[in-house]
Amino acid sequence: MPTSPKKFDWLIVGAGFAGAVLAERLASQRGDRVLVVDRRNHIGGNAYDRHDDAGVLIHQYGPHIFHTNSDMVFDHLSNFTDWRPYEHRVLGMVDDMLVPIPINLDTVNKLYDLSLTSEELTEWFAARAEPVETIRTSEDVVVSVVGRELYEKFFQGYTRKQWGLDPSQLDKSITARVPIRTDRDDRYFTDKHQAMPAQGYTRMFEAMLDHPNISVMLGTDFRDIRELIPHDRVIYTGPIDEYFDYRFGELPYRSLRFEHETIDKEFALPTGTVNYPQTEAFTRISEYKHMTGQLHSRTAITREYPSAEGDPYYPILNPDSAELFKRYEALAMQTPDVWFVGRLATFRYYNMDQVTGQALATFRRIDEMLPRAMPT
């Protein structure tokens, strides 16, 4: 007699942070049977890393630096990886000079050949800042602090390249990700925990998904198997507009083309990333060996070319997209037995730690709501 296919408690769409964190929790804490599908041929989502032909560890979808202020998130991921402490530093090619980004005391002193103190720089900024009554856009956030000249040098050109829009057309939260400093701190992030998975992200994902109750199917699109594989519930981490067949129209996402290059010398850049706010078609170049600490006689870099076409990487946040997302969100809330989690499904410009935190919070809600198959 033919056996009917195994029934899964959960079909999880996407093997990135959102999908993998939830798969592990549901399997290990509740004993649920989980199938994770991803249409790519690898796990890890956009955090996927791999060795290039020369054996240098690279990030397939651009530089991913882990940082968080959440002990809970850091402790959770520490169950699946050891860490290598790493504080990211970025230089910008501005007026033909390499200067620290975020803008700090050394940036201004070098760019303008000054020797200001921190107190003097505060006054220097104040003399140039433009008053903005209500800070709404990504232009307002910057010009209200440092004035128009530095805004144009560091933010306007980069943002136009990255988003295909002027900062005045984007929500304030986007450029607000990059602080302005009056001290000499040249770290890109100031979070409490800043570290890279010691063996890379892909190894960490393998450890998360290594559970007898978890099956993984790669190169598989949810739409092709949703009717074929019996399951009770869905966790969906892809683009929310796609889930609903673009019923209200497409949400705007920005894409990138990654140009990876292996270089025949030990290091190519002075730091993990160099930004190009004024010149070049790419926004930045990153060199992974600074981040991973890998010892190798050769090195690998990636240039990021923003593009309107291609995989959706960044939600484009402005009043119109917020309105459109709300309509999809309302639909999602009326869709029983489907949970929408992650950067694309909740249309949020989330970092890896925020997605992990969101997935853990979703697990707690699910666990409160649904009786466990396995007694604890």
Ligand code: FAD
């Ligand atoms: P994703 O990683 O996008 O995973 C979703 C998965 O779902 C994908 O693998 C996709 O193939 C799959 N999928 C979608 N639809 C379907 C379908 N229909 N069927 C099957 N599979 C499907 N964060 C940081 O914290 N630090 C950084 O330095 C950093 N740098 C970044 C640099 C770049 C260039 C980008 C684009 C992002 C960066 N991020 C960074 C953000 C980070 O990538 C995300 O926060 C995180 O990867 C999101 O995880 P996720 O699971 O929500 O989504």
Ligand code: UDP
């Ligand atoms: N940004 C900029 N100049 C820079 C760095 C960042 O204008 O040198 C702006 C730009 O709009 C960018 C946003 O700040 O998209 C957020 O930068 P972040 O480095 O956080 O971007 P991500 O790493 O997520 O691509």
